[in-house]
Amino acid sequence: VILASHLGRPKGVTPKFSLKPLVPRLSELLGVEVVMANDCIGEEVEKLAAALPEGGVLLLENVRFYKEEEKNDPEFAKKLASVADLYVNDAFGTAHRAHASTEGVTKFLRPSVAGFLMQKELDYLVGAVANPKKPFAAIVGGSKVSSKIGVIESLLAKVDILILGGGMIFTFYKAQGKAVGKSLVEEDKLELATSLIETAKAKGVSLLLPTDVVVADKFAPDAESKTVSADAIPDGWMGLDVGPDSIKTFSEALDTTKTVIWNGPMGVFEFEKFAAGTD
Structure with missing residues (x-):
């Protein structure tokens, strides 16, 4: 499993917006040792993804460290997608944003599906409007x-x-x-x-x-x-x-x-x- 996310609105690589502090708690919650990448694309990420054992978890660094993320740059999206076999979007709060990690990657990964939390939010939304x-x-x-x-x-x-x-x-x-x-x-x-x-x-x-x-x-x-x-x-x-x-x-x-x-x-x-x- 490869996890991608963002934090804040950094202008380039900004240490205070790194996702590294999440690793201990994520590892505790998931019951596995989460591997942290120093980047979200590139050779190091490719090697870490290839070395993941079955059931392993890799956390990518903040995707917004690249301006291409919010610009939904196709080349950046392609690099993000290159290490995965399929895509699951479970971030309902960012689903309206056409960014590389939420919309761009879907052009390079099939299937691209909604996660359980996304489905739950959609069910609530449908219920809220209907009744x-x-x-x-x-x-x-x-x-x-x-x-x-x-x-x-x-x-x-x-x-x-x-x-x-x-x-x-x-x-x-x-x-x-x-x-x-x-x-x-x-x-x-x-x-x-x-x-x-x-x-x-x-x-x-x-x-x-x-x-x-x-x-x-x-x-x-x-x-x-x-x-x-x-x-x-x-x-x-x-x-x-x-x-x-x-x-x-x-x-x-x-x-x-x-x-x-x-x-x-x-x-x-x-x-x-x-x-x-x-x-």
Whole structure:
């Protein structure tokens, strides 16, 4: 068995994000001596994998030590996959991310299957949507309205509260006549955004949009940032996360519910400055 995982958001090899401290506890839990690789790809990994006895376990070093992991680089994914015979994804919390270790490797390994924990989470999710305990809330994020139309329309028929975040909110803001600066907007989806707002109202769904946003002067991790009202996004600035007041409002709304499902990030969580809404 070869285990691959990530920890944190390292920029290159960062000792504090190494997976080596996991080895003693993993060995104890699994009842076998877990072998630790100093890398996640390369000749050493190939040799350790080839030498694994039946029932042996090899833990690879943090896959995010390579920038190619989050970029879903095909060559990196191919190297990761090269030491394995099949792929099992048991990380439900990262299943939405198209990274090399979660999506890229599936192009090189057959079969690629869900693990038992993944199946359990999916069963819970299906149950939550099909027969939720009320009040029922959904959080939908992501960059584009176009990629979430089906999700939003389906949820409007089921939920009591719908919270929207991510880049898609700026299309809704513009549809409401608000200035959005340089924020991402799908101009051809303005009427759809208006229609979804009206549908929510007609169905008695409480549709919550952020009241404040964290804006940046450029799309970069080192961008200058500030928090502004959703009504006061300056020209030349772009919204990259929901603001602290919105997080508080959303949290208070969710405290009144008994079922919550969440689909998509609230901001550009890949950049630390703009990850608070998602984290």
